[in-house]
Amino acid sequence: MELDADIIVIGSGAGGLSAALPLAQAGEKVIVIEQHTVPGGLCHSFRKNGYRFSPGIHYVGQLGEGGALRHIYEGLGVAEDLVFFEMNPDGYEHIQIGSHFMDIPSGQQATIERFRQRFPADTSGIEDYFSLVDKITQQLPVISETRSLKDFLMVPFRTRDMGRYGLFSLKRTLDDRMSNPVLKAFLSIQCGDHGLPPSRTPFALHAAVTGHYLEGGYYPKGGGRAIPRAFVRALRKNQGQILLSTSVQKIIIEKYKKGYQAVGVRLADGTELRAKKIISNASPKITYEQLIGREFLSKKLLRKLDQFTYTTAAVVLYIATDLDLAGMNLDSGNYWYTGYDDVEEYYRKAQHPDVAEADECPGIFFGISSMKDPTSFRNGHHIIEAVSFISYDVFRPWQHTSFDNRPEEYHALKRKLTASMLKAIEHIIPGISDHLVYCDLSTPLTNDHYVKSTNGSCYGTEKTLRQFGPFSFSGRAEIKNLFLCGASTTAHGLSGATSSGLGVASTILCCRPSELMKNMGQTLKVIKN
Known part of the structure; x- marks a missing residue:
């Protein structure tokens, strides 16, 4: 044929x-x-x-x-x-965990030094942690380049640190090296980039994410x-x-x-x-x-x-605002916020079926894309994309409804979730709820429709x-x-x-x-x- x-x-x-x-x-x-x-x-x-x-x-x-x-x-x-475009090198990640704030700069040494200054009692643990991140990040590509029998036989020797530490959970890795819970929370916040809480995250996975961004963030x-x-x-x-x-x-x-x-x-x-x-x-x-x-x-x-499970789903809020965000000292870095000092607790709350009933979502991530890409800033309006994890079960009742014809209950839930996300964003951008030029919410069902995800999954399995x-x-x-x-x-x-x-x-x-x-x-x- x-x-x-x-x-x-x-x-x-x-x-x-x-x-x-x-x-x-x-x-x-x-x-x-x-x-x-x-x-x-x-x-x-x-x-x-x-x-x-x-x-x-x-x-x-x-x-x-x-x-x-x-x-x-x-x-x-x-x-x-x-x-x-390079994002803010002095803080490509801006983190607020409860009442604690920290900016993560570009560059491994700059990052280590900032953590040392903030948490001097944990200097040894900080240095050991980032040393492991560096080693595992360098060892991960060895596996993808393996082709010959000799390559396979050499893998255990060339990935020694990954084999020894990479399969421990992130939580255990942090607990073994440092005592300050706020420090551990800051180092765990990028769990949002893979969708697992620290207790369920293989350290090799988190090290790969941390290592990927360690020299800074960029936006197309x-x-x-x-x-x-x-x-x-x-x-x-x-x-x-x-x-x-x-x-x-x-x-x-x-x-x-x-x-x-x-x-x-x-x-x-x-x-x-x-x-x-x-x-x-x-x-x-x-x-x-x-x-x-x-x-x-x-x-x-x-x-x-x-048997395989898929990562958490999320709701994404798309905003255009007429606020002067530069005048409010915001910039091209990402913003992470949760009201809980424990990242583990944030994940428990986010995955709870009652999360949609809360007045404020348990945590949020957002970026101002009009500051990341200045060419997209038009008419004095800034563009924001905000993400909050949520259980797919919240939307399962409408899983088989038509994309263009969802019932009123679905739209009412979208309005409620929009309000709860805006309330969280208000911690970083006060007054934004009164300065919306455009605002709409996509749900896990939107993800299913446009990209054929499984259960609205953000990151696949x-x-x-x-x-x-x-x-x-x-x-x-x-x-x-x-x-x-x-x-x-x-x-x-x-x-x-x-x-x-x-x-x-x-x-x-x-x-x-x-x-x-x-x-x-x-x-x-x-x-x-």
Whole structure:
């Protein structure tokens, strides 16, 4: 049968595009299929009332000189279409925990020194903690570069610290090294970047997140959409295709020896496209249960699908305000707030079914994207995206209602949650509730609709010890010629999903991920703060 492509990629999130581009550059005929009207998955942006919002990209790390993500963008040839702004180097994270405040600066030594000055009694523990973060961050890439038998045999020696400390929980790691609860809370606040409380977070996971941002945060000019747009341009330059507003109904499966193989996809309009290999950027649950069907899966995989849990859901508040935020001494850094001194308690409250009844949400994260990207500041109005975790169970009663026709009870809940989030933001931006030019709330059901998430999940599968690293879903499926990438495989977030796509591409091309990067003669433009 004549093939329509060598590779079909389902979904144009960071994982899908990072797999598609190097495959196209290697000469493979690639088709990316995206059900939304724009590419990017959670990296996309949208406009409402003339304001641009980016739901999933709040900051990006490792874009300074020698940064890993910078190396990827330059090596894949997308750097020439990207510009990033450096966020406030004296405080790319502004944290308020109860009545305690702290700003996290760019740079490992600057960060350590600030913590030392604030918590001198815990100097030894602080130094030991960041030393471990540094070691584990350097050792993690060793695994993705493993290909030969010699590589595998050397892994235990080259990842000694990760094997010794990485599987302890973040809570235990902190408790073993320091006594001040406020210090531990500040070091735990970035749990919001992976969605797990300290007691359930493998230290290797948190170290990877902390290490990713340790040299500072950056924001793309043009918002989140700038990143997928750059990848799509490069993909098309290499004869790759992307089909927008096109839904995949099924992955076509055929019998192969004693198992099955993927041979193509069937679109919602009935069209069938055939390819040598299929890459799914959808979640494992959607890929295996909806696009394939449980009847084609082994008992082992079925157990895994039934047992795996997904990360917390969230509500996202999109705001345009006429307040003079610069005059209020706010800046391009992120803002984290919780009224609880214990981050663990924040997670308990956020996941409680009664969280929607509270007058004020238990905690919030927000950024002012019009200060991160000054070119987006128009008409004297600032743009804010605010996030608060919430249990998907709060919205489960409307899970099967139509996106365009939710009942009044759903909209009443949105109004209540909006008020509770604004009340939390008031701790940092007093008076904002009276200065709203635009305000709307997206829910976990919005996430399900636009990016086909599982239970509104922010970060794919939970990266707990039982679901992390070698225990996560493999990029190579048990069905021949089927591959998975995205937040539920290698790791979550922009960097993790990008790595997962590169991992799949390198598997198909029988090379190391680092070998996908070429000298394109490009230099990423980063505008200093």
